[in-house]
Amino acid sequence: MNIDLEQAKGLLENSTAQAERIMNDPSQVDAILIQLEEKLKEVPAIGETLSDLPLMIAMVKGYITKEYSRVSPKVIALLLGSFIYLVKKNDLISDKIPVLGIADDLAVLGLALKLSEAELNDFSEWRKAKNEPETLL
Numbered sequence: 001m002n003i004d005l006e007q008a009k010g011l012l013e014n015s016t017a018q019a020e021r022i023m024n025d026p027s028q029v030d031a032i033l034i035q036l037e038e039k040l041k042e043v044p045a046i047g048e049t050l051s052d053l054p055l056m057i058a059m060v061k062g063y064i065t066k067e068y069s070r071v072s073p074k075v076i077a078l079l080l081g082s083f084i085y086l087v088k089k090n091d092l093i094s095d096k097i098p099v100l101g102i103a104d105d106l107a108v109l110g111l112a113l114k115l116s117e118a119e120l121n122d123f124s125e126w127r128k129a130k131n132e133p134e135t136l137l
Helices: 005-022 026-040 049-064 073-087 100-115 117-129
Strands: none
Touching: 005 026, 005 073, 005 100, 026 049, 026 073, 049 073, 049 100, 049 117, 073 100, 100 117
């Protein structure tokens, strides 16, 4: 089964628009991040795409709490949009289908990761300078 990247891109854009609407409400953002952490517990093995997820979550939290501001709000909305996609049930492939059910989630997350890679690298360097741990979970 192939993932339709155009459809995934459209879904990510919709989630990103939703993220832009809630970015200024820390309680809504925190609720999404909590849901995301719960969803990750369902993943049998953390793949390469998911290895940067804690860093992504930490950057969103840092931005929302105003601790880290060296990133575009568009990048934060993109990451938060990918989190919303992961925790909501509007999947291209149902999560109930073993293995394939997580494929669309990984595709959306991978796309968001690729599009925000430079900003995540900058954030990682900022955290290292502050001597903060690399993981959040």
